[in-house]
Amino acid sequence: MKRKKQLRANIKKMYFYQFLTGIHFTSAVLIPFYTDWAHISFAQAMILQSFFTICIFLLEVPTGAIADYFGRKTSVVLSCIFLILGPALYASFANFYLFFIAEFLFALGVALSSGAEEALIYDSLKELGEEHRSKKVFSRFNSLHMLGITFAAPIGSIIAKYMGLQFPMLLSTIPTFIALFFVISLKEPNINKQEESLRYIKIIKKGFNHLLKNKILKILAIDFIIISIVAYFIIWLYQIALKNLGVDIKYFGFIHAILCLSQVAILGNFLNIQKIFKTKKQFLFFSAIITGISLIISGISKSIILTIIAFTLGIGFGKGRFANISNYMNKFIESKNRATVISSVSMFQRLAQAMINPIVGYLTDWSLNYTFIILGSMAIIFSFISRVEEEHLID
DSSP: OHHHHHHHHHHHHHHHHHHHHTOOTTTTTHHHIIIIISOOOHHHHHHHHHHHHHHHHHHHHHHHHHHHHHOHHHHHHHHHHHHHHHHHHHTTOOOHHHHHHHHHHHHHHHHHHTTHHHHHHHHHHHHHTOGGGHHHHHHHHHHHHHHHHHHHHHHHHHHHHHTOTTHHHHHTHHHHHHHHHHHHTOOOOOOOOOOTTSOHHHHHHHHHHHHHHOHHHHHHHHHHHHHHHHHHHHHHHHHHHHHHTTOOGGGHHHHHHHHHHHHHHHHHHHHHHHHHTSSHHHHHHHHHHHHHHHHHHHHHOOOHHHHHHHHHHHHHHHHHTHHHHHHHHHTTSOGGGHHHHHHHHHHHHHHHHHHHHHHHHHHHHHOHHHHHHHHHHHHHHHHHHOOOOGGGOOO
């Protein structure tokens, strides 16, 4: 009974952790932070993001193996530590080359938590015999992260306006420090651990093989990666679009909060929304279509209101579907390889982002509007050629 209480407490503690680590005061003013405070170009900002994604590409599977071999809790604790060091360094000096070190710390923190968070939650549910709750739990888990960002975004705009653009970055370390205490108190769930004689590199290889040999898992992973990349660029480009439309920076945080709430609304109600589309496959199909159309509208609209609505729908459906896909992928992964396989999927996603970042940077310098149209067209085309079938979507 005591262990069951501890495992159930894991879920609640991870909810608090997810909310706190979502409190990014910089989220709504990140582009001004780069261009106005650090005095670097948008192209340089995208180079930093490419470096960040390459670092995560190199770190995803090794850190996932750490979670599988040494424990998910250890991995998430280390993640919190590096996610405190990264922004602290970023806010210290406005130096483009120093930012590379800060991005590496960020990447290490993100990679250590990627896969380990979900694996810790899923394995806690599995030991309790409550895997059937995973979709609802993951949906709430991701919603809380969005709520944290929603809470922080308007505050970040105010901080930037009256204290300076570096302070939103610096103050973001405080909630992560609090989250660290929740993680330290977690109870590690039982997992089917690898034999001690199995070396570190073999753990990594086994996780890769599981992903590459499982046809259904590959199909789901490709769907996850393509649409997530398109939605990812909305976050980076919407501030430029708002600036071009003449929106004052003090409103950026409130608009960002609206974008976050759209994700929370989709994540919190996707079971009901899914019923509207009749089948789970149709939900995934139309969520990708809606994301693509929203981006195209953003590229041709001259209206502030219409553009904000388009961003809201695009980010809501584009990112709101992630928990759904994650739940389906987990059904095809063994517990002992879960963190490594999930990290492998994230790693391929990061690699694709690293390659596309500079391209989008150059496209944006050439024409922001055409960039939106191209990204939207990508999402629509892929939605028609995706090989996801209804029988792949197991609850």
